[in-house]
């Protein structure tokens with residue numbers, strides 16, 4: 001597995017950081033106030049973080065580098081995400097970024113949806129939003145758009161009432177769900193705003209167990225994206241209960257906390273930075289079922305001419321037929337990926353359980369080795385915090 005990098009924060013720095021008031025962390029409001037104070041007033045740049053949990057994104061994928069290089073330094077230097085939750089096939093899409101911070105992912109996605117698309121960023125912390133808004137016009141000009149295709153909203157990710165039901169193609173989030181005291185409401189709101197066939201594509205910190213109360217109630221551990229990390233199986237259960245059948249893991253990277261004091265507090269709990277895809281699709285099966293279906297990637301998704309990686313075991317090589325289960329067939333046919341796949345067969349005849357495993361392209365090449373096109377306008381650079 002790829003080693004997590006440390007985003008410039010110095011693990012030898014004294015970790016004695018203080019919030020202005022000691023929050024009780026007992027009510028949802030006090031949790032949010034404490035988190036907002038942390039991101040609005042305590043931190044002023046990525047390197048102020050005390051652990052690498054909120055910054056454990058590793059090196060950016062090659063295809064994203066030109067887009068990252070177009071992000072203003074004031075934004076990039078305040079990036080606190082733990083991954084690259086930027087899905088494929090975004091041209092013309094309407095997207096929402098939950099907990100957008102200063103807007104790094106919003107401004108990357110703005111380039112990918114293009115002038116016909118629209119990206120909403122939602123965050124509760126005014127100081128973060130101010131940086132995003134101050135650079136909005138600069139970004140629009142840099143992208144060559146007559147007007148900005150970005151909108152920043154001050155608000156809670158547990159209440160997206162400003163966004164119409166069934167109006168959004170893609171919701172993304174980068175290291176924010178863990179910070180919510182009401183993750184059930186976040187999932188319900190994402191499900192509500194997505195169109196049928198829409199996708200929730202997000203990176204977050206997860207834990208290999210339910211964490212003890214003293215960790216969850218520690219304001220610094222919470223704000224550093226560790227205390228609120230969900231037990232990974234609880235996340236799957238919550239996603240399914242909300243209506244997102246068959247959640248798919250795209251990537252998982254171990255988080256090395258790299259802070260002795262904090263490691264001593266969390267003990268043997270293990271944390272990962274995971275990127276997941278959840279689809280709003282009706283009628284998915286409880287498990288992989290075989291209907292004799294085949295999917296062929298057409299190689300038409302921009303920047304992905306050779307292959308498409310649905311998840312950590314489903315790589316589709318352009319032109320190569322792959323046997324797929326009913327759920328995978330639906331994800332590739334009844335979503336915005338549909339125009340890029342030929343899916344042969346339907347669910348009228350059932351052949352029993354599908355022997356779910358790696359596609360032939362994954363077996364041959366591994367799940368992370370899909371070469372992407374790099375011939376896009378801007379020069380390559382590594383503007384991410386890592």
Ligand SMILES: C[S@@+](CC[C@H](N)C(=O)[O-])C[C@H]1O[C@@H](n2cnc3c(N)ncnc32)[C@H](O)[C@@H]1O
Pocket residue numbers: 032035036039054078079080081082098099100101102103104105122123124125128155156157158173174175176179180181225
């Ligand atoms: C770890 S930072 C990530 C910021 C951004 N996604 C990035 O990658 O730089 C978490 C952000 O989520 C926001 N946030 C946390 N909980 C929130 C909530 N319940 N509602 C709205 N915003 C929230 C914080 O204000 C902060 O800007």
